[in-house]
C-alpha cells in the first residue's frame with residue numbers, strides 16, 4: 001500500500017483509540033502508540049523521506065493535516081478527562097460539615113448568647129429579630145411609655161436625624177421587638193430576642209453606650225407569674241448551676257403589670273463580693289400593650305422579661321469590667 005493510502009486509516013484508528021481512552025493514563029499510552037518514537041504515525045512520517053521527490057509534497061501535506069487532527073483530538077480528550085478526574089466518583093453529600101478547622105473561637109458574649117438561646121429552645125421558644133434603628137412607636141409608645149416618661153429623655157436615648165421613612169433612634173432595649181412580633185402574628189407567642197441596644201451612658205466598669213440584651217415574650221391563654229418564675233429559674237440553673245437562687249422584687253415598668261426585678265445569688269456573685277446581683281426586668285404584659293398590637297387582653301395573657309447578656313457573662317466568668325468585652329484584646333478573648 002502506498003504511503004498516501006495509509007495516512008487516513010492510521011489517522012482514523014488513532015482518533016478512535018484517543019476517543020476510547022478512559023483515563024489520562026490510557027490517553028498517554030494511545031498517544032505513544034501513534035506519536036511516540038516507535039509510533040505508527042511517526043513511522044509514516046519517517047517513510048516520507050523515502051518517497052520519490054515528486055510525491056513528497058502531496059504526502060507531506062496529507063501527513064501534516066492528519067497530524068494536526070490527531071493532536072487537536074488529543075488535546076480535547078485530555079481536557080475532557082482532566083475535568084472528569086475532578087468530579088468525585090462517589091455521590092457527594094454537600095450538606096456534610098467541612099473538615100477544615102479555623103483557628104480562633106467565638107467571642108464570650110456570643111458563647112453566652114448561644115447558651116441562653118439553647119436553653120430557651122429546649123422550652124420551645126423561637127428566636128426573633130428586629131431593627132437596631134427604631135422609631136418611637138415601637139420603642140416607647142406601643143410599650144405604654146408616654147412621651148413624658150423619663151425613659152424617653154434625650155439624656156438616655158440616641159436620637160437620629162429624621163430621615164424620610166426611616167427610624168429616628170437607636171433602640172434602648174430589645175422590648176421594641178415584642179411589638180414588632182405581636183403586630184405581625186396572632187397569639188400564641190413564644191420568642192426570645194437576643195440583640196444589641198444603645199444608651200447614652202459613659203463607659204465605666206459596668207456601663208457602655210452599647211450592650212446586649214435578651215428579651216423573652218410568652219403569650220397564651222391563662223399564663224401566670226408562676227410560669228415566668230419557673231421558666232427564668234430553669235434557664236438560670238441551666239446556665240449558671242443548680243445552686244443558683246433567684247429573688248423577684250416588685251418594680252415598675254410601663255409595659256408590664258405587675259413588674260419585677262430579678263436578683264440572682266450564687267457562689268459566683270459572692271466571688272464578686274455581692275450576695276445579690278440584679279439581673280433582669282420582667283412582668284406580666286400590660287393590657288395596653290396587647291391593645292396596641294390588636295390582641296384581646298381579656299382572652300390572652302403573657303409575660304415578658306429582658307436581661308443583659310454582658311451581666312450574665314460577667315457573673316459566669318467573674319469578669320470585673322464590661323469594657324473588656326469590646327477591646328478585642330486577644331489575651332482576654334483567648335481565655336474563653
Ligand code: DAH
Pocket residue numbers: 172173174175215216253255256280281282283284303304305306307
Ligand atoms: N426593657 C427593660 C430594660 O431595658 C427590661 C425589661 C423589663 C424587659 C421588663 C421586659 C420587661 O420585657 O417585661 O431595662
